[in-house]
Amino acid sequence: MNIAIVDPMFVVGEFALQIVMACVVLLRKGNRPHVAMAWMVVVLAVPIVGAIAYLLVGETRFGAFRIRRHAKIISEVDCPANHVHHDSRTRHFQLEPAQHQIATVAQLASHCVPLAGNKLWLSGDSQEVINRMCDDIDQAKLHVHLLSYIYLADKAGQQVAQALIRAASRGVSCRLLVDGVGSKDFLKSALRKKMQQGGVNVCEALRVNMLRLIISRLDMRNHRKMLVTDGIVGWTGSQNIAEAGFAPKAKYAPWVDCSVRIAGPLVKELQMIFIEDWYMESQEDLDDVLKIEPDFQSDGVIAQSFATGPNFQNDAVTQLIQSAVQIANEEIVLTTPYFVPDYATLSALAVAARRGVRVHLVVPARNDSMWVRLASRSLFRNLLECGVRIHEFQKGLLHAKTIVVDRSTAIVTSANLD
Known part of the structure; x- marks a missing residue:
């Protein structure tokens, strides 16, 4: 018969760790109550493992140096002078009261104001988007700025690469910024070397290394997808530089995205985000x-940009969604591939349905993340009981992230609801 003897110092140390971690969780600025409670259970039930898990993913750590540098960049780039548009028509418009509420939330989150005179072109055809992006790159005379979370060295990636190399050969300044995790294979590929040899400046966002693992969370990524050519044409939306077949996860293909091409004053705001x-x-x-001042499009519409992320220290997407849901009178259509929202967003959707608004939630029938799929399904029953209509997209992985309110206001974003 064996008797296990536990060192009293280990017991004392474990208890001290529980107390310290409980205080860290409780005093963490910005923790939502239900999130704090969940972490409290983890760090008290399994102190050592729980403490490591919390330090790795429990806090939105972005690194003090990066936060300070970003604050400096914001003060220099995102300043009032750079938001000035010399064509006074960009600010001569009248928003509906409901639209004004959404615009105010977006402006407070990222300092960008609504601007008139924007011509928008929307597409859900992946290859069509790549073709038109390449056309815009081929028309560029000054610069091409491309940012993508994922860049694959597939046919789409090759097509864009060739367009960038052609532009660079004409003397156009071509800059490509890709995420260190999302584009890790591309960053090691022969295609990257070919692009750099062809004059394209390729830069890695949020480089992954051991030091960054210690000082910041590796899952905090640059998830944006945008293109700006000559400061007069811009693109954004959910599409990465990849074929719809998306080779790394081909069994879920095709990826179905939503992208928007922009000509007008709003392009300057996108340019600002890229520069930062x-x-x-x-x-x-x-x-x-x-x-560079983009041309005012006389037949254009009012549009507004907003940037999000841990370096901005805001919850712009959730705040914007909640505002959109609250102002809806007739209908809300929300599409997202990963539906795991916070409690406030869930409540807003449920309340909207109960007050008679037609709330449509569109998600993919098959999801590439098992955990997200299970988490999403656990939320459906309550939403259905409240009157929310849930539609499962059958023809591939719906990757679009959009909201349409009363068929008069739309939000197109690259941000997920997870």
Whole structure:
């Protein structure tokens, strides 16, 4: 018969760790009550494992140095002078009261104001988007700025690469910023070397290394997808630089995205977001390109940009969604591939349905993340009981992230609801 003897110092140390971690969780600024309670259970039930897990993913750690540098970049790039549009028509418009509420939330989150005179072109055809992006790159005379979370060295990636190399050969400044995790295979590929040899400046966002693992969370990524050419044409939406077949997860294909091409004053705001991200990684000052004024489109619409992420220290997406849901009178259509929202967003959707708004939630029938799929399904019953209509997209992985309110206001984003 064996008797296990536990060192009293281990017991004392474990208890001390529980107390310290409980205090860290409780005092963590910005923790939602239900999130804090869940972490409390983890760190008290399994102290050592729980403490490690919390330090790895429990806090939105972005690194003090990066936060300070980003604050400096914001003060230099995202300043009032750079938001000035010399064509006074960009601010001569009248928003509906409901639209004004959404615009105010977005403006408070990322300092960008609504602007008139934007011509938008929307597409859910992946190859069509790649073709038109390449056409815009081929028309560029000054610069091409491309940012993508995922860049694959597939046919789409090759097509865009060739367009960038052609542009660089004409003397156009071509800058490509890709995420260190989402595009890890591309960053090691022969295609990257070929692009750099062809004059394309390729930069890695949020480089992965052991030091960054210690000081910040590796799952905090640059998830944006955007293109700006000559400061006059812009693209954004959910599509990465990849074929719809998406080779790494082909069994879920095709990926179905939503992208928007923009011509008009809003392009300057997209340019500003790219410059901030580029400066963050390369320390190259591109402030001069903000002197370019995109043309006002007389047949255009009012549009507004907003940037999100841990370096902005805001919950712009959830705040915007909740505002959109609250102002809806007739209908809300929300599409997202990963539906695991916070409690406030869930409640807003349920309340909207109960007050008679037609709430449609569109998600993929098959999801590439088992955990997200299970988490999403656990939320469906309550939403259905409240009157929310849930539609499962059958023809591939619906990757679009959009909201349409009363068929008069739309939000197109690259951000997920998870």
